[in-house]
Amino acid sequence: MDGILQAQHIIKYYGNKNNITKALRGISFDVNAGEYVGIMGASGSGKTTLLNCISTIDTVTSGRIFIGGKDITTLKQNELSKFRRDELGFIFQDFNLLDTLTAYENIALALTIQKINPTEIDCKVKEVAEILGVTDVLSKYPTQISGGEKQRVASARAIITNPSLVLADEPTGALDSKSARILLVNFQKLVSEINATILMVTHDAYAASYCNRILFIKDGEIFNELFKGDNTRKEFFNRIIEVVSLLGGDDHDVI
Amino acid sequence: MSFNLAIRNVKKSYRDYAIYFLTITFGVCIFYVFNSIESQQSMMALSENEAIALKQLNRIMGGVSVFISVIFGFLILYANRFLLKRRKKELGIYMTLGMERRDISKILTMETILVGILSLFTGLILGILLSQGLAVVTAKLFMAKLTTFSFIFSFSALMKATIYFGIAFGLVTVFNACTIGRHKLIDLIYAEHKNEKFKSPHLVLSVCLFILSVACLVIAYWMILKYGFSRSDRFWISISLGCVGTFLFFFSLSGFFLKLISQSKRIYLKNLNMFVLRQINSKINTTYVSLTLVCLMLFVTICAFSSGIGTANAITQELDDKLPYDASYSIEIRDQKSSEHTQDFDIHLIAGFEEQGVNFERFAKQYVEVKYYDPKVTFHLMYEGEDFDYMPWAIRLSDYNALMDMQGKPALTLDDDEVIINSNLAVIEEMEESLKSEIAHHSEILINDRTYQTDLQSLQQNQLRMTGFSLITLIVPDTAIDGMLITSNDLNINYIAETELYEEIAMAAFINADFTKVIEDTGEDGFSISYETKIKAFEGSRISSALVAYLSIYIGIVFLIIAAAVLAITQLSEASDNAHRYGLLRKIGTDQKMIHKALFTQIFVYFGVPLFLAIVHSVIGIFVANDLVKELGRLDMGKDSIITAVIIFVVYGSYFIATYLGSKNIVNRKMI
Numbered sequence: 001m002d003g004i005l006q007a008q009h010i011i012k013y014y015g016n017k018n019n020i021t022k023a024l025r026g027i028s029f030d031v032n033a034g035e036y037v038g039i040m041g042a043s044g045s046g047k048t049t050l051l052n053c054i055s056t057i058d059t060v061t062s063g064r065i066f067i068g069g070k071d072i073t074t075l076k077q078n079e080l081s082k083f084r085r086d087e088l089g090f091i092f093q094d095f096n097l098l099d100t101l102t103a104y105e106n107i108a109l110a111l112t113i114q115k116i117n118p119t120e121i122d123c124k125v126k127e128v129a130e131i132l133g134v135t136d137v138l139s140k141y142p143t144q145i146s147g148g149e150k151q152r153v154a155s156a157r158a159i160i161t162n163p164s165l166v167l168a169d170e171p172t173g174a175l176d177s178k179s180a181r182i183l184l185v186n187f188q189k190l191v192s193e194i195n196a197t198i199l200m201v202t203h204d205a206y207a208a209s210y211c212n213r214i215l216f217i218k219d220g221e222i223f224n225e226l227f228k229g230d231n232t233r234k235e236f237f238n239r240i241i242e243v244v245s246l247l248g249g250d251d252h253d254v255i
Numbered sequence: 256m257s258f259n260l261a262i263r264n265v266k267k268s269y270r271d272y273a274i275y276f277l278t279i280t281f282g283v284c285i286f287y288v289f290n291s292i293e294s295q296q297s298m299m300a301l302s303e304n305e306a307i308a309l310k311q312l313n314r315i316m317g318g319v320s321v322f323i324s325v326i327f328g329f330l331i332l333y334a335n336r337f338l339l340k341r342r343k344k345e346l347g348i349y350m351t352l353g354m355e356r357r358d359i360s361k362i363l364t365m366e367t368i369l370v371g372i373l374s375l376f377t378g379l380i381l382g383i384l385l386s387q388g389l390a391v392v393t394a395k396l397f398m399a400k401l402t403t404f405s406f407i408f409s410f411s412a413l414m415k416a417t418i419y420f421g422i423a424f425g426l427v428t429v430f431n432a433c434t435i436g437r438h439k440l441i442d443l444i445y446a447e448h449k450n451e452k453f454k455s456p457h458l459v460l461s462v463c464l465f466i467l468s469v470a471c472l473v474i475a476y477w478m479i480l481k482y483g484f485s486r487s488d489r490f491w492i493s494i495s496l497g498c499v500g501t502f503l504f505f506f507s508l509s510g511f512f513l514k515l516i517s518q519s520k521r522i523y524l525k526n527l528n529m530f531v532l533r534q535i536n537s538k539i540n541t542t543y544v545s546l547t548l549v550c551l552m553l554f555v556t557i558c559a560f561s562s563g564i565g566t567a568n569a570i571t572q573e574l575d576d577k578l579p580y581d582a583s584y585s586i587e588i589r590d591q592k593s594s595e596h597t598q599d600f601d602i603h604l605i606a607g608f609e610e611q612g613v614n615f616e617r618f619a620k621q622y623v624e625v626k627y628y629d630p631k632v633t634f635h636l637m638y639e640g641e642d643f644d645y646m647p648w649a650i651r652l653s654d655y656n657a658l659m660d661m662q663g664k665p666a667l668t669l670d671d672d673e674v675i676i677n678s679n680l681a682v683i684e685e686m687e688e689s690l691k692s693e694i695a696h697h698s699e700i701l702i703n704d705r706t707y708q709t710d711l712q713s714l715q716q717n718q719l720r721m722t723g724f725s726l727i728t729l730i731v732p733d734t735a736i737d738g739m740l741i742t743s744n745d746l747n748i749n750y751i752a753e754t755e756l757y758e759e760i761a762m763a764a765f766i767n768a769d770f771t772k773v774i775e776d777t778g779e780d781g782f783s784i785s786y787e788t789k790i791k792a793f794e795g796s797r798i799s800s801a802l803v804a805y806l807s808i809y810i811g812i813v814f815l816i817i818a819a820a821v822l823a824i825t826q827l828s829e830a831s832d833n834a835h836r837y838g839l840l841r842k843i844g845t846d847q848k849m850i851h852k853a854l855f856t857q858i859f860v861y862f863g864v865p866l867f868l869a870i871v872h873s874v875i876g877i878f879v880a881n882d883l884v885k886e887l888g889r890l891d892m893g894k895d896s897i898i899t900a901v902i903i904f905v906v907y908g909s910y911f912i913a914t915y916l917g918s919k920n921i922v923n924r925k926m927i
Contacts (some may be wrong), residue, residue: 057842077847078847081841081844081845081846082844082846083844083846084842084843084844085843085845088843088844090842090843096842097535097840098530098533098836098839100530100533100534100536100537100836101530101533105529105533107527108524109529109530109840109843110843111524112524112525112526112527112528112529112530113378113526113527113840113843113844113845113849114845115525115526118520118521118522118523118524118525119520119521121520121524122524123521127514142643143814157843
């Protein structure tokens, strides 16, 4: 399998000389194409910082991150936005859809900023909407559709550009359990059907149980790693719970 | 404690306050400059009349200033409302921390006073500096020499600016206190979210309204072009339609274009077009009122600048032609009906003056007495689409030639049965045309039962009189006058040299000579005595052109600043509301250039569209106004339009750039 993402000893310190917060203390891992990887950890463990560094929204203090063979820590500001545009897809906890645009336009936006020929956009949007089951709401505005639908529209926007890596930051965080399940099933579908690579940050063991692999982070370091292997989702879920209880602190979030 | 907090707040949000501060500073500056005109006379040599006129000018400016300050008051309130809106959350946090409403009001009051004092102070200093420069302009308008350079300072203007703007700030304070008192804590804390209520646009409605608005505007234009100012009812209908049309135009414009452009996926889905269009459309609900006002204010500005400056120039330019002599004295019979009296009425001005001891040789190089008669001829002319009868006067050929001699123009000759028409109608095209067609159709004129010939080729266009209007004058053979009634007896004088000295001697002579009694002795009533001198007329016209020029520049600049400021404030507050949208664009990888381009386009549209519509309005308006001004004198619109364009470009343009840079700052600051 091809390595999509290689993180090599990432360190991220905040603050100044007198007051240093060590958010990431040397994290290394690889993600291969077509993998669905979850990152779990308690609040303050550094998982969001890690995601920000990978998504090039934040810079690392030291270490290297390769995405699709390219070292993103050496990219310049302009190259970064181009890189984000072409290689990454984002799914946020609070959807981050533009309320002024219809669902259709929100999805199309990702293509228009790539300056894709407008004539190609229409069928691509419809194709992706079909996969994520949001065809019916395409002409509606974000305020007129449910949270689950919003997140699936956001997912459609994230994958329509065929990014090397989709980064999802607590995508189920603002959803009810039914919508969350539909979304997670859809993520699995994206992985199996169009070979998308998803890196999902969550502290919800249920959401994590849909992944192929889980990385546990504690105090800025990788604490444990779980592979789903041949387990059923239930078995995988139980194994996750065990690790979470070992991690401590965060188990009140576990369903 | 609250004072420190206030200072810190102002420092912290200086970006937000920048436009507010600039606008008030400009306002105070302009206000001071135009109220300090009177004090400028220390710098120049003015005649007594001009000094009085300057005082008068100052008084009129003072009156207008009340109106201006009310407008500025509204602007300050408007700007303040936006500032407050952006800070509701901050105020909410103060409240959750247990601060009392009273204390919060106190902080806001102090901030207002702080910014107020700062801008008042800066504005006054700028105003004082600028008023030195304006003195040069005033001197030029009055054609007075700058005597000594002295530092001009007007205490009364300073006090006025302080008091008027002080009242405005007082109102802001009260308004702020009310806002704080009225709002619930929860509304303040969640104010940000409350702003973002989004209504889905009714695009079909927009398209219909847009068509309606264009229809309104077209009808308004058509009406005003057809009827001009002549029919006041039509005029007001046209103005109202124009306002309604403008309002609907801004209400529906973005929806219309959204609908139109979204039809073509090729354009709509190109780059950020879709985003920008939606962006503009989403805010139209809150901005169409201000856009309408901005457009109308720009319209006033453009009209005030171009026709105001133009009128001022026209007044002075054309004066030379209208004043053919250095001085003129006339006795005019106003009441033509008392004809039995006028029958024998005859008076000799020169002899009369000499009898009263006036020695013309002391001041006059040339002096000619001429008489005008009523030939009982009627011309049918057209004015503003309506017929009217004009009864011209007649003058003897010899008198006419004497006047031409004074003006240094060639003399005419006449056949016994020939009449030449002299017309001063050139300024009123319509009347001129109707006169010409009248002559072309009836080349025979019947005077005293005798037929005379005239033709178009011989038509003269000389200014004969200085004391009154005589639009059409018939030049008739000397003998034709017999039996006609006198309408006016004019004495025209050219001084030995055109100086104040001779003017004074002549004026003294005219004032001392009492012709009223002489005429009354003849048993005549219904007459009017008037005299006019070139120097006096120039003075008067300079005063009125200065007045027109100052008024139009004053009002024009104020409206321009207000229009630009309103737009800038709206856009800046929008930029901070929209920062998260632009932030999202950046997150999903839109490059900086595209984001800046989108922001630029958005602000450009907001600044450009009202200006565009205002220019269209103004072209029509100036076209109509031109007809009016033409009656005063020729108008050189080309030059004035360039001046107008430059002023608008500089002021409006700098507000535009400031707004773009400010918005870019806000958007970039909040991006990650």
